[in-house]
Amino acid sequence: MYLSKVMVNWKWVENPYKLHKALWQLFPDRDGQKRDFQFRVEQYQKGIGALVLLQSEQEPINADVAMIMASKSFKPNIETGSIIRFKLRANPVKTIKDKYGRLTKKGEPKSCRVPLLKEEDQINWLQRKLEGKATLQSIQVQVEKPLYFYKESEDRRGQIKPVCFEGVLSIDNAEAFSQMLQTGIGAAKGMGCGMLSLAPAG
Numbered sequence: 001m002y003l004s005k006v007m008v009n010w011k012w013v014e015n016p017y018k019l020h021k022a023l024w025q026l027f028p029d030r031d032g033q034k035r036d037f038q039f040r041v042e043q044y045q046k047g048i049g050a051l052v053l054l055q056s057e058q059e060p061i062n063a064d065v066a067m068i069m070a071s072k073s074f075k076p077n078i079e080t081g082s083i084i085r086f087k088l089r090a091n092p093v094k095t096i097k098d099k100y101g102r103l104t105k106k107g108e109p110k111s112c113r114v115p116l117l118k119e120e121d122q123i124n125w126l127q128r129k130l131e132g133k134a135t136l137q138s139i140q141v142q143v144e145k146p147l148y149f150y151k152e153s154e155d156r157r158g159q160i161k162p163v164c165f166e167g168v169l170s171i172d173n174a175e176a177f178s179q180m181l182q183t184g185i186g187a188a189k190g191m192g193c194g195m196l197s198l199a200p201a202g
Contacts, residue, residue, distance in 0.1 A: 001182070004054040004071035006039075012065050013050045016149045016191035023052070026060035026068070038184045038195035040089050055195055057182075076181065076198055080174045083137065083201040088165045089144070091188035092116040092125040113187065115161040122163050129185050130169065133177040139167035147191055160188050168201055 012022040023039055024030075037056035044050050051069075054060065062068050078084075093113040116122050119141050127136060142164040150157050171177050184194030 001074060002054075002056050002059050002071055003074050004056065004060055005042075005069040006052045006054050006060070006066050007048075007069055008050045008052055008066045009064075010045075010047055010049045013044065016147050017151050019050065019052075019192070020190045022063070022065040023054065025063035025065055026054075027056070027058055028061070028063075035190070038189060039192055040195045040197070041192050052192075053195070053197070076178075078171060078174045078178050078181070078198075080171050082171045082174075083168060084171065085168055085199040085201050086166070087197040087199075088126075088185060089162050089193050089195070090126065090165060090186045091160050091162055091191075091193040092122045093187055094125075117161070122165075126165055126185075129180075133173050133180055134169040134171050137168040137170055139165060141165055149191060160191060160193070162188070162193055 006023070006026065008019055008022050012018050019041075023037065024035075027037070036058065037054060037060075039052050039054045042051045042053050052066075059073075060068055060071060093115055095111050095113055097111055116125055122141055123136075123139060126139075130136065144162045144164055146159045146161050148157070148159045181196055181198075185196060186194050188194070
């Protein structure tokens with residue numbers, strides 16, 4: 001995998017879906033392929049752009065809309081029993097049935113995702129995602145500003161309510177945890193949620 005710091009042009013930052021499209025341009029000639037990168041916005045610089053931490057299977061290359069500030073190949077040393085510090089911006093949600101009783105095109109009851117707003121529920125959500133892979137040893141939860149998005153292909157507007165988790169965990173299953181590290185955690189990965197960053201606990 002590769003870990004990169006990327007500066008995305010300001011014109012592509014305001015709408016999270018557009019920012020996602022900008023990052024795709026770092027991996028040309030991949031039309032129709034499944035996304036195999038994750039990202040997290042670390043800092044906004046008004047009028048300049050957004051500094052993004054990018055984790056990818058393929059090495060990124062510069063594009064007109066985004067410039068690579070630094071990039072390195074990395075393979076985290078994950079062992080069962082290890083104690084590791086982590087950071088995760090996530091979108092803790094639960095799925096409920098549509099309250100208006102609407103149906104999908106297949107005639108099935110529609111469902112929708114709603115944010116988990118209580119800290120206890122947010123931590124429980126993360127524990128469920130980590131089950132069988134890692135155990136939380138300590139955790140801090142920081143609610144962040146809502147992210148407003150517009151999806152042009154569906155002419156749909158909405159928002160997500162991200163949460164930043166930071167703390168310490170112990171690895172229960174190194175193989176399963178490594179797989180989760182590659183795929184990310186939870187929903188809204190296209191809007192900068194789900195990427196797990198690790199550091200030595202010592």
